[in-house]
Amino acid sequence: MIRITEPNFSEEEKRAVLEILESRQITRGSWTETFSREFAGYIGVKHCFTVCSGTVALFVALKALGVDRGDRVVVPAMSFMATIDAVCLAGGEPVVVDVDDFYTMDPNQLEDAVKKFSPKVVIPVHLYGGMADMEAIMELSERYGFYVIEDSAQAHGAELKGKKAGAWGHMGAFSFYASKNVPMGEGGAITTNDDELAKKVRRWIDFGESPAFNFRITEFQAAIGTIQLRRLDERNERRRRIASAYTKAFGEHFLVPAEREGSKHVYHLYTLRHPERDRIVEDLRSAGIDARVYYPYLLHELRDSLHLPTPRAERFRREVFSIPVHPYLTDEEVSYIVDSLTEIVSSGKIIS
Ligand SMILES: Cc1ncc(COP(=O)(O)O)c(C=O)c1O
Structure with a gap:
């Protein structure tokens, strides 16, 4: 069977994994820092935080934006279920809108939904690796005052008008699941240019909230992700x-x-x-x-x-x-x- 997708690794990943084993610094080490720095640089944002999955990246981004019980969050009808599940996990109430001919959120219908339901956050999804209409969506965000999280789980490196997926919205959420364009096995990241939001994300992922979570990745994941990112x-x-x-x-x-x-x-x-x-x-x-x-x-x-x-x-x-x-x-x-x-x-x- 010619598989729908598969990761591919070189001697470089194998060497890095062995070196991590030998160093015994298997978590919270230099690879995790390197990945965050290089990924932020690649996407063109100030901050990147790694977490253990794309679902968690969406959840933390929603929480950093203050989503809680009853806050409305708009998502497109076509996506992987994690997009809506993250909203439910954060306590938000999902509002689903139609897609355009590119399989991404229809900005015209988004405007109707915004007028009708006053959402706090909107999550466009760059489905299949194609960019949502971020120009129109960010214009609506400014006009109506909602936040935007780009679900960029399928769009590492996708661009619109020279700006990458994950750099358009207030926040971006990525997945590094085994099938993704940058695979780590499991993993995720949150990107943002906003220093205040970055502080809130840090609280969520590093025991600043009560009750607290551990959402970290290991050095093995970060090393594999860094080497994959470079290619x-x-x-x-x-x-x-x-x-x-x-x-x-x-x-x-x-x-x-x-x-x-x-x-x-x-x-x-x-x-x-x-x-x-x-x-x-x-x-x-x-x-x-x-x-x-x-x-x-x-x-x-x-x-x-x-x-x-x-x-x-x-x-x-x-x-x-x-x-x-x-x-x-x-x-x-x-x-x-x-x-x-x-x-x-x-x-x-x-x-x-
Ligand atoms: C569009 C989309 N959003 C969110 C996710 C969730 O990512 P993860 O599987 O890493 O939790 C995925 C991928 O699996 C996805 O394709």
């Missing part, structure tokens, strides 16, 4: 080259992913749409290609929440499927995926 741009370029080959090959039969003007998509996932999605996914899997559906659910179906009508997300959810686009695919594997999917859709079984 991120090169690997994102490889993802973009594979995506461009797919888009050329599949544009005739499928709705291919669009790139927002002025943005750089980092193709955490390459997601197509077709009305006969289920048949196609089944055929791809029979051909040894690990096609998957991200996500078969909408967030307001999972948790109690307020929501506006979500006609786009409801249609997209029935039609989307993702194919392998990770940077370790060989050229032969990319050709095999192109040929197999073209054959599946041209064989007459599928009506395109």
